[in-house]
Amino acid sequence: MTSPQSPIRPWPFGLPLLQAIRRDPLALAQSLHKQHGDIASVKVLSTHIYYLFRPEAARQVLVEHQEDFEKDQRPLDILQSVHGANVITTEGAVWERQRRILTPAFAPKRIEACAKLMAAAADECASQELPQEVGANAIIDVDALTTLITMDVILRALFSYHYQREEAAAVSQAIRSLSKQLMRELFWPVRAVPWLPYPGRAEKERSTALVRDLIRARIEARRQAMSAGAEAGEDILGLMLAARDEQATAPDAGLSDQEILDNCVGLFGAGHDTSATALTWWIGLMAMHPEIAARVRDELRGLPEDRASAVKTIMEARLLNATIKEAMRLYPPSTATFSRRALRDVPIDGQVIAKGALVLIPIWSLHHDPRWFPEPDAFRPERFMPGAPVLPRSAFMPFGIGPHFCLGQQFATVEMALIAARLVRNHDFALDQATALPAPEVNLVLKPRERLKVRFTRLAQDRQTVVPSERAERQSN
Structure with a gap:
């Protein structure tokens, strides 16, 4: 030694x-x-x-x-x-208890139930944001697109809630602002004192309030519904409200209201931003490698589009999942x-x-x-x-290892594969006026330093490829 x-x-x-x-x-x-x-x-x-x-x-x-x-x-x-103090930001006995209570919410059966929500979110967002007429194309801000989809997924999975467009844009901006601010604070020689002025404090407080108020409103709405006789629900919030720790005695057997709020905030932030980031880089890589994208489409064409068995089906798409893993190797979100x-x-x-x-x-x-x-x-x-x-x-x-490995690993794996499959099955990707992907930048997660813009071209259902001459012509238009 x-x-x-x-x-x-x-x-x-x-x-x-x-x-x-x-x-x-x-x-x-x-x-x-x-x-x-x-x-x-x-x-x-x-x-x-x-x-x-x-x-x-x-x-x-x-x-x-x-x-x-x-x-x-x-x-x-x-x-x-x-x-707040949630399963992501705590250690020791507090973390162990929260992790134990929350683990059933991410069991395989729960992932299968959420798969329908994931597919619906991807389909609805694509129908609103991407070209739908065969041959039509549009230049898309990829990070904005993937953020919209994954935010819809996590809100549905957490609260059975479908956001409004303006609401999603405001929350997305708040999360971006908070990520940059937290990254700044991590590298300050000393930690900022909360009650003293410091750079970024006012914006941080506004953004934090916006995100927490959105989530608090969903929790309060569910509490009111339960007071009127409704069930807790089968989404993640419902499972949190009903969960009990078999190793604890009342009143510590369940999560407190503050623990529920803090964990919803943590799962909301981590649950969509990391997946959005991974998908952003994956789309960019598919745009850089159209020959691999074409092979993925061929693979998907041989699999059924059935939301009822979506998890089983998507796990059979070996090349699709390999491209996502390789994207996370090249650009690990965390x-x-x-x-x-x-x-x-x-x-x-x-x-x-x-x-x-x-x-x-x-x-x-x-x-x-x-x-x-x-x-x-x-x-x-x-x-x-x-x-x-x-x-x-x-x-x-990319998801860590050991006891602290990402609680939502399987959720994110299925989510990314389902969304990626629905996007690449129906659209061709091409970089817009660029020959390489933007440089990466660490802001809690690994984002492109500049906006990644990709031209999405709608494909015919019976013709899932675009020949190089067509690609060049569409890029020049």
């Missing part, structure tokens, strides 16, 4: 390094890996930080030694300032959320991580390591097809 290397700490106190991480955390991690190998050690103020670049080291932290680490409290506190603080001295990957040190697992770097993914910047869905070389455990983990 060896002692850790001397940490990098540029004068003064490592603060320039903190600013470099904020400017471009992806590039900074890649640079550290190149210069210092699979374990890079840095120091900012009094905090010793380790970057771990091997899948096995990530697994040791998140799975094998997970009891020796905890989520870093500072980012949890910053996230709680918007999302790139820097896997951080842990050591509770005691812990041996990890041949070195000792000292008590109190912070460990970062850079998902982007793991997903772009040529040791596990040859030609790491190339879009190669065959990496995830049957017969492909077996990946090292934890080399690919």
Whole structure:
């Protein structure tokens, strides 16, 4: 067992390094890996930080030694300032209890029930936002489109609620604003004091109130309906209201009103923004690779369009699901959320991580390591097809691993596949006046730095391809 290397700490106190991480955390991690190998050690103020670049080291932290680490409290506190104390932003006994109560809401039977809502949301949004006449085309802001669809999905799944267009636009803007603000606060040397003025405070308070008021109104409406004799409902809110923790005694057996509100806020934010981001990059990649999109359409053409058996059917679309996985490898929606603080001295990957040190697992770097993914910047869905070389455990983990893996992983997997299938089955995608995708930018999730605009062309039902000459002609119009 060896002692850790001397940490990098540029004068003064490592603060320039903190600013470099904020400017471009992806590039900074890649640079550290190149210069210092699979374990890079840095120091900012009094905090010793380790970057771990091997899948096995990530697994040791998140799975094998997970009891020796905890989520870093500072980012949890910053996230709680918007999302409250929910299953995403808590740790320890509070997290364990909430996770235990909420898990049944994401059981396979619940996902199957939600699949009909997902398909309906995708179909309705496509009919309103995309060309419907065969041969017609339109230039679409992809992130705006995927946000509309996934927001509709999560509102239906959470509350059986269908948003109004103006309402969706306002909430979407609020969430974007909050993501940028929270990202800023994560890199401030000290945490902002809530009752003192600080940059972005007023906008943060307005945006937080807008999102929480929308969700509070849905909860209050359900409470009133239940007071009048209605059932709790079969959506996620209904399951939260009815859920009981078998390991607890009354009155702690159920979620409190505040816990229900906080978890609805957390699931609403995480439940649509990450899926929207993954779908945005997937559409861009399909536009870049029309030959792969055509193969996906051929695959889907051989599968029935039956909402009643949508989950079973969509899981049989192996190439479609492989393209989504490869999109999440290239552009993982969550790139820097896997951080842990050591509770005691812990041996990890041949070195000792000292008590109190912070460990970062850079998902982007793991997903772009040529040791596990040859030609790491190339879009190669065959990496995830049957017969492909077996990946090292934890080399690919867009949803995390271990006890804290994403509670909504299966929900998001089915949601993205259903939406993607309905979009690519009926439309051709082509980049509008661009030859490459925008550069990625970390704002809690990995968004395109500039707007990604794609030309959607409506396809005939019996002809699911557009020949290159037609594509070029439509792009020039």
